[in-house]
Amino acid sequence: MSSFTLWVDGYVQEKRQIRILDGNGIDYDIDVGWHMVKQNSKMIENGKYISKICLGAVQCSNEGYTAYKIDIRPKSTLALIKKQLKAVCVRCHSLSLEHIGCLARVNFKFEGFHCTMIHQHxxxxxxxxxxHAPRMALARFREHMLQHPAEEPLGLIAGTSPISQTALVSVDNIHPYFSHQGRVKYHRGSVLQATGQKSSGLKSDENAFS
Ligand SMILES: [Zn+2]
Ligand SMILES: [Zn+2]
Structure with missing residues (x-):
């Protein structure tokens, strides 16, 4: 599946609606699943144009180790990446991390009530x-959780309900980020806490934030 909230490569175009907030603001959800840095922005007729370039990846250059050339998520700015490179590789414990630059870019064109995102290279x-879970995925997870507040993390991931004996949609289908039990536990706890709901007399939820 190719989606900006997962991973896109080459030429990909996606159009998103802008969300009108309860007050009178608008919310530009232009979240993508990896780090980019702003390169350019300008006003255009009826809107705005922003281009961002990909921040690449960090890799271990220590040949002979299993972590050799495995891609690590870079920090969110070039300055932070510089710092990141000064730390030892967590796998081989040597100063062997290097930054891999990238040519991929995304152009965002905001016009009226939508934003067109074009990924190139x-x-x-x-x-x-x-x-982090992309915002759209978190919103869908929240909706799903509120429909099934009694389900525990494993049931949410497995997509079967030991409570109601019915089949659910696995939260893994919302986004692969939610295939991890610890993350589901954490976000489930956050949603329940925010809505003031308890897990209706089921097993204690106290560990949800661990
Ligand atoms: Zn890239
Ligand atoms: Zn290493």
């Missing part, structure tokens, strides 16, 4: 693990 590395 290929990444110079493979997709790395996401550490």
């Amino acid at each position: 290929n990444h110079t590395y493979k997709a790395y693990d996401l550490i």
Whole structure:
């Protein structure tokens, strides 16, 4: 599946609606699943244009180790990446991390109530693990959770309900980020807490934030 909230490569175009907030603001959800840095922006007729370039990846250059050339998520700015490179590789414990630049870019064109996102060029590395769920995926997870507040993390991931004995949609289908039990536990706890719901007399939820 190719989606900006997962990983896109080469030429990909996606159009998103802008969300009108309860007040009178508007919310530009232009979240993508990896780090980019702003390169350019300008006002255009009826809107705005922003271009961003991919921040690439960090790799271990220590040949002979299993982590050799495995892509690590870079920090969110060039200055932070510089710092990141000064730390030892967590796998081989040597100062062997290097930054891999990337030519991939995304152009965002905001016009009226939508934003067109155009991804161009290929990444110079493979997709790395996401550490945050994209906002759209979190919103869908929240909706799903509120429909099934009694389900526990394992049931949510497996897509079967030990409570109601019915089949659910696995949260893994919302986004692969949610295939991890610890993450589901954490986000489930956050949703329940935010809505003031308890897990209706089921097993204690106290560990949800661990
Ligand atoms: Zn290493
Ligand atoms: Zn890239």
